[in-house]
Amino acid sequence: MSLESASSGISAISVRDLSLDFAGEPGGAPIRVLERVSFDVSRGEFLCIVGPSGCGKSTLLNVLGGFLQPTRGEVRVEGEPVRGPDRRRIFVFQESGVFPWLTVEQNIAFGLSRETPEERARSVAHYVELVGLQGFERAYPRELSGGMRQRVEIARALAAKPDVLYMDEPFAALDFLTRLKMRADLIRIWQQERKTILFVTHDIEEAVQLADRVLVLSPRPARIEEVIPVELPCPRDLDAPAYLATRDRVFAVLGVSATGGAAASPAAPRAPASEDLDADVIVVGGGPAGAILGAYLAQAGVAHVILDKAVHPRPHVGESLLCSTTRVFEEIGFREVIERAGFVRKRGALWTHFALDAPIALPFQPIPHLGIEQDWTWHIDRGRFDEALLRFAASRGSRVLEGQQVERIELDEAGRATGVRVRGADGVRVLRARIVADASGRATLLGSQLRLKRPDPSFHQFAIHGWFEGVDRGPAESANWIHLHVLPGPRSWAWEIPISAAVTSVGIVNDAEAFPKAGHDHERFFAEQAATNPVFARGLRAARPLGALQREGNYSYGMERLAGDGWLLLGDAARFVDPLFSSGLSLAAESARAAAGAIRRALAAGDVSARSFAAYEASLGAAADAWREFIGLYYREPRAFLSLLGDPVRRERLRDLLQGDVFERDAAPGLSALRGELERFGETP
Numbered sequence: 199m200s201l202e203s204a205s206s207g208i209s210a211i212s213v214r215d216l217s218l219d220f221a222g223e224p225g226g227a228p229i230r231v232l233e234r235v236s237f238d239v240s241r242g243e244f245l246c247i248v249g250p251s252g253c254g255k256s257t258l259l260n261v262l263g264g265f266l267q268p269t270r271g272e273v274r275v276e277g278e279p280v281r282g283p284d285r286r287r288i289f290v291f292q293e294s295g296v297f298p299w300l301t302v303e304q305n306i307a308f309g310l311s312r313e314t315p316e317e318r319a320r321s322v323a324h325y326v327e328l329v330g331l332q333g334f335e336r337a338y339p340r341e342l343s344g345g346m347r348q349r350v351e352i353a354r355a356l357a358a359k360p361d362v363l364y365m366d367e368p369f370a371a372l373d374f375l376t377r378l379k380m381r382a383d384l385i386r387i388w389q390q391e392r393k394t395i396l397f398v399t400h401d402i403e404e405a406v407q408l409a410d411r412v413l414v415l416s417p418r419p420a421r422i423e424e425v426i427p428v429e430l431p432c433p434r435d436l437d438a439p440a441y442l443a444t445r446d447r448v449f450a451v452l453g454v455s456a457t458g459g460a461a462a463s464p465a466a467p468r469a470p471a472s473e474d475l476d477a478d479v480i481v482v483g484g485g486p487a488g489a490i491l492g493a494y495l496a497q498a499g500v501a502h503v504i505l506d507k508a509v510h511p512r513p514h515v516g517e518s519l520l521c522s523t524t525r526v527f528e529e530i531g532f533r534e535v536i537e538r539a540g541f542v543r544k545r546g547a548l549w550t551h552f553a554l555d556a557p558i559a560l561p562f563q564p565i566p567h568l569g570i571e572q573d574w575t576w577h578i579d580r581g582r583f584d585e586a587l588l589r590f591a592a593s594r595g596s597r598v599l600e601g602q603q604v605e606r607i608e609l610d611e612a613g614r615a616t617g618v619r620v621r622g623a624d625g626v627r628v629l630r631a632r633i634v635a636d637a638s639g640r641a642t643l644l645g646s647q648l649r650l651k652r653p654d655p656s657f658h659q660f661a662i663h664g665w666f667e668g669v670d671r672g673p674a675e676s677a678n679w680i681h682l683h684v685l686p687g688p689r690s691w692a693w694e695i696p697i698s699a700a701v702t703s704v705g706i707v708n709d710a711e712a713f714p715k716a717g718h719d720h721e722r723f724f725a726e727q728a729a730t731n732p733v734f735a736r737g738l739r740a741a742r743p744l745g746a747l748q749r750e751g752n753y754s755y756g757m758e759r760l761a762g763d764g765w766l767l768l769g770d771a772a773r774f775v776d777p778l779f780s781s782g783l784s785l786a787a788e789s790a791r792a793a794a795g796a797i798r799r800a801l802a803a804g805d806v807s808a809r810s811f812a813a814y815e816a817s818l819g820a821a822a823d824a825w826r827e828f829i830g831l832y833y834r835e836p837r838a839f840l841s842l843l844g845d846p847v848r849r850e851r852l853r854d855l856l857q858g859d860v861f862e863r864d865a866a867p868g869l870s871a872l873r874g875e876l877e878r879f880g881e882t883p
Contacts, residue, residue: 209274210362210394211239211262216271217419218254218261231257233419235271242392246405248448249415249423255398256366258420262396263287263364275362285309288360290368296339296350302326303335305350309358325353328387343569345380352384356391365397369404381407385432402452406445407434414451424451470501470631477503477597479797480618480631482604482644484508487769487786488637489587489596493530494794496595500801503629504591505602505620517583517703518544518680518695519575520784520858525568526791532590539586541576542696546679547856548672549840550733552686557733558844559676565859577680577695607634607644607765614807615644615764632764633797633806637790639770642755650757656830657754657776659689662724663705664748666741669694671702672733680780683734684836685727687712691778691836692727692734701744707777710751720747754826760818761796761811768793773822778832781825784858789818792861817861824865828855831872838875 216235219228231254239245249255260266262273264282273280275287296305303322310318326335329349339347348368355363369377381404388395399405405412406428414423428444435441470478479495481488484506495502527533546561564571592598601622608617608628617630636644645651671677671694681694688709695703706727724747729735754775760767769786796814800806832839843849851871854863 209238210241210243210276211396212272212274212277213237213262214272214274216258216261216273217269218257218266219269230419232261232268233421235420235422237413237422237425239394239396241394244388244395244397244408244410245413246397246399246409246411247413247415248399248402248405248452249420250417250452251400253415253418254420255400255415258415259289259364259366259396259398263289285358286360287362287364288355288358290348290351290355290363290365296347296354298339301336301338302331302342302350305339306353306357308354321357325357328356328390329353330383341566343564343566343571345569345571346566348380349383352387356387356393360393362394362396365395367399368397370400377401377404382433384408389432402445402448403436406441406448407436412444412448414448426451475631476617476629477501477631478801479503479633479635480505480629481635481637482607482618483637483639483641483769483771484588484591484598484600485584485637485639485769485786486587486783487639487771487790488635489584489591490526490530490787490790491635491637491768491793492591492596492598493532493587493594494791495797496591497530498794498798499595500798503597503599503631504588505604505618505629506588506598506600507603509600517580517783518577518780520780521562521565521570521573521575522568522858522861523784523787524570524572524575525565526787528569529791530590531594532587535586535590536576536578536583539582541578541583542678542698543574544577544678544680544696545574546676547682548676548679549682549684549843550731551684551836551840552731554837554840557672558840559679560843560849560853560856562857563853565857568859568862577678577697579697604638604643606647607636613763615762633800634765635793635797636765636767636771637769637786640774642757642771644765644767645757645771648762650759652756652758654754654756654775654826656826657689657833658710659707659751659754659776660710661705661707661750661777662720662747663693663703663750664746665697665744666702666704666738667700667744668740668742669702669704670737670740671696672737681734681737682778683731684840685730685734689833690727692731693777694734694737702741704738704741720749756822760815762808764806766793766796766811766814768818772818775822775826776829778829779825779856781829781858785818785822785825788821788861792817821860824855824860824869827869828865828872831869831876834876835879838879839872841879842871842875 214236216232218232219230221228235258247255247258257266261268264280264284303326306322306325307318310321313321326332329352331346331349334342334346369380385408397408409428412426412428414426416423426447430440478500479502481491481502481504484504488504492502492504524533527536546559548557548559550557562573564573588598603621605619605621607615608619610616615634617628618634619626619628642651678696683692685691690708692706697703706724728738756773757767760772768789770782772789775781792814796811800810803810842852848871852868855865855868
């Protein structure tokens with residue numbers, strides 16, 4: 199960022215001998231937070247302030263902005279002493295401060311009361327374009343993603359035409375990919391506006407990517423350890439040797455290494471709370487639920503181990519993801535891995551019915567309130583996907599042990615989980631932990647051990663499936679969508695999932711009573727079922743199987759409880775409903791996300807009893823119940839569902855469910871709409 203002003207000697211901000219004390223305990227000595235801090239900031243300079251957590255970075259920014267008065271020393275802006283807040287100096291905080299009752303354009307115009315209506319309209323239009331919010335002018339904050347709300351706040355701050363912009367960790371609450379995008383946007387905006395910016399961050403990567411200089415503070419009481427110039431052009435190559443050298447220099451001043459201390463990277467897992475423990479958390483199962491939980495725990499620095507009986511890669515049926523799950527992948531930093539792996543993008547779903555002429559399509563849309571701005575998700579080869587996800591968790595700090603068969607969960611006399619008994623190549627041993635998270639999948643280790651598992655007779659089905667070449671997926675615009683075909687017979691349907699440009703996963707699901715028994719010709723049964731739906735049959739006319747067809751029982755089940763003292767269940771270990779709407783991996787990912795939060799809170803509070811997991815249990819149970827009811831209503835009369843879906847207006851009531859958003863959004867409107875349509879078809883839910 200080559201600023202002439204940064205070397206011109208014109209000071210926008212001058213800080214001299216600044217110290218600040220906070221009151222201590224009654225009768226005790228004051229607590230010194232800042233000590234003898236002095237520095238200058240040139241006009242138009244971008245200065246980042248970094249330092250250890252709790253050292254006083256935000257406190258310093260509040261003094262510079264006039265919100266706190268120093269105990270000693272002075273702050274001057276453009277030569278004038280700072281006596282208090284001033285409209286020429288605007289703050290942008292970590293938590294979005296946009297007004298929820300105002301639209302985007304009303305928020306941006308909020309501080310422009312002194313301008314004429316024409317001037318105000320021009321300013322709003324300029325800053326809407328500057329931050330890339332065209333088309334969202336009349337949207338309310340609830341309709342925007344986190345990154346978009348931060349853009350509104352930046353636009354509002356800039357529209358007030360301040361001399362100085364103070365930014366206190368404005369991107370800290372955003373997911374990793376959105377942070378990268380916001381950094382690039384901020385550099386572009388700064389280059390156009392040339393405002394003086396002081397930017398507090400805990401993220402060293404972010405500081406070196408943005409700043410002209412990085413001011414490094416010591417632990418409290420904060421003093422300036424060093425001011426490091428960043429003499430690199432923008433946009434910056436984050437793999438360039440000069441960038442890495444500057445980053446490493448900042449880390450060195452802070453006394454940590456780039457591999458172990460970067461705030462942008464996951465925190466290094468700390469040692470267990472007790473020497474008697476092997477980990478704070480033992481995760482049973484290295485499938486998607488266990489690996490995602492591990493990635494979240496690694497980010498939080500929680501000591502944990504993932505035990506998996508398999509050695510990856512392992513064979514698994516292909517699967518489609520739901521749009522809402524993208525949030526989880528972005529939060530843990532895995533989204534880029536999915537993209538690099540080249541999995542097929544899934545931009546919608548298409549249904550056919552054996553008795554209806556035309557297919558019915560649902561193109562996907564972004565989910566702004568979850569921070570998801572893309573209108574696609576992915577089809578995945580589960581063998582490759584599961585391996586990549588588990589390896590990713592290991593790279594983030596999870597301790598992963600494969601080929602380890604957990605035989606049982608160890609419980610004390612009060613029924614509290616204390617660890618696991620595991621058998622590996624080196625024999626049998628017991629591992630101890632404060633919490634056991636069962637992500638064992640449909641093996642349901644803990645549910646079976648505690649006799650919590652209850653079969654769900656409403657969904658007693660089997661599937662026969664395989665991978666095929668030569669499947670005709672139809673028109674190009676929907677060829678890579680998931681195709682679902684309704685077949686005659688109760689709860690009978692088929693799927694087509696594009697695994698690659700040439701390979702398609704194809705499966706047929708039937709009620710158990712209609713499924714051929716052992717020893718029967720399953721290939722013939724598959725062909726007979728496919729022939730009952732004309733569209734499905736045409737697509738398979740030239741298809742060739744790549745191996746023997748596989749059989750799988752879709753035994754639906756639930757658990758009486760999802761958590762207890764020292765344990766909790768997630769993914770298929772907690773609930774398996776039905777594969778119809780690809781809800782399985784979505785529930786695995788969302789339950790791992792929720793479980794990670796519950797575990798962090800329980801460990802922080804020192805209470806791992808069942809009551810600490812009550813909110814988690816309620817949330818996961820409600821989401822699974824919503825999926826179960828939705829699938830049950832669909833099976834009563836698929837034409838009622840397709841009737842709703844075929845109406846461009848009414849189908850929006852189903853969108854949250856079909857895109858997987860059942861954890862953050864209430865499923866009731868979609869379920870109510872489907873119940874009403876069933877009544878119209880003469881079916882009583």
